[in-house]
Amino acid sequence: MARTEHDPAELGSALYPLLNSVVVPRPIAWVSTVAADGTHNLAPHSYFTVASIAPPVLSVTSIGTKDTVRNARATGEFVVSIVTRALADAANIGGTDYPPHMSEFDEAGLHREPSRVVRPPRVAESPVALECRLVGERAFGDKPSSSVVLFGEIVAIAIDERVMNGKFADIRKLDPVSRLGGNEWGAIGDVFELRRIPYAEIAPPGAS
Numbered sequence: 001m002a003r004t005e006h007d008p009a010e011l012g013s014a015l016y017p018l019l020n021s022v023v024v025p026r027p028i029a030w031v032s033t034v035a036a037d038g039t040h041n042l043a044p045h046s047y048f049t050v051a052s053i054a055p056p057v058l059s060v061t062s063i064g065t066k067d068t069v070r071n072a073r074a075t076g077e078f079v080v081s082i083v084t085r086a087l088a089d090a091a092n093i094g095g096t097d098y099p100p101h102m103s104e105f106d107e108a109g110l111h112r113e114p115s116r117v118v119r120p121p122r123v124a125e126s127p128v129a130l131e132c133r134l135v136g137e138r139a140f141g142d143k144p145s146s147s148v149v150l151f152g153e154i155v156a157i158a159i160d161e162r163v164m165n166g167k168f169a170d171i172r173k174l175d176p177v178s179r180l181g182g183n184e185w186g187a188i189g190d191v192f193e194l195r196r197i198p199y200a201e202i203a204p205p206g207a208s
Helices: 008-022 067-075 085-094
Strands: 029-034 040-045 048-052 057-063 077-082 128-140 147-159
Touching (some): 029 085, 057 077, 067 077
Antiparallel strands (some): 077 128
């Protein structure tokens, strides 16, 4: 195997697209917030995951201090909706750098659904909404392009029954999309199962 070695400190602006192309696929947090003037902001963030189960906490990273960060700081609330394949174009519109007074809900032709616990609305067209209260943040660096990680405790979960399969969301019914490198997005392809193997099944005789 022939590898090319890189020093992140020397890559400069090339680091961001390189990392985006190898840390894949990345689920998308479609984050709705409310600005001080009442405007509903809606932005996709692909640096997103579950940070904790007890308590249930999501982490959402913003590259730079964008409207999502400013609004979440001001109100202490945000909602994460899941982007499905059918909603990918609408989510992409939300990535446009609109002025703060313009709402991506309106620009993308989406409908607002009232949340149960927090003030920011859900995306009515999305099958999953995770209502969050801001419980902390972590900033990295001091440049305009530096990252801010928001941590939101999930205080309400709303899921369309049509995407459920017992206790779980059915991945094919949910049909989420992800971000890849460059302008690439990903959809669900092959899905396979691997059972986690207990050590007791593979331990040599007499092992503890």
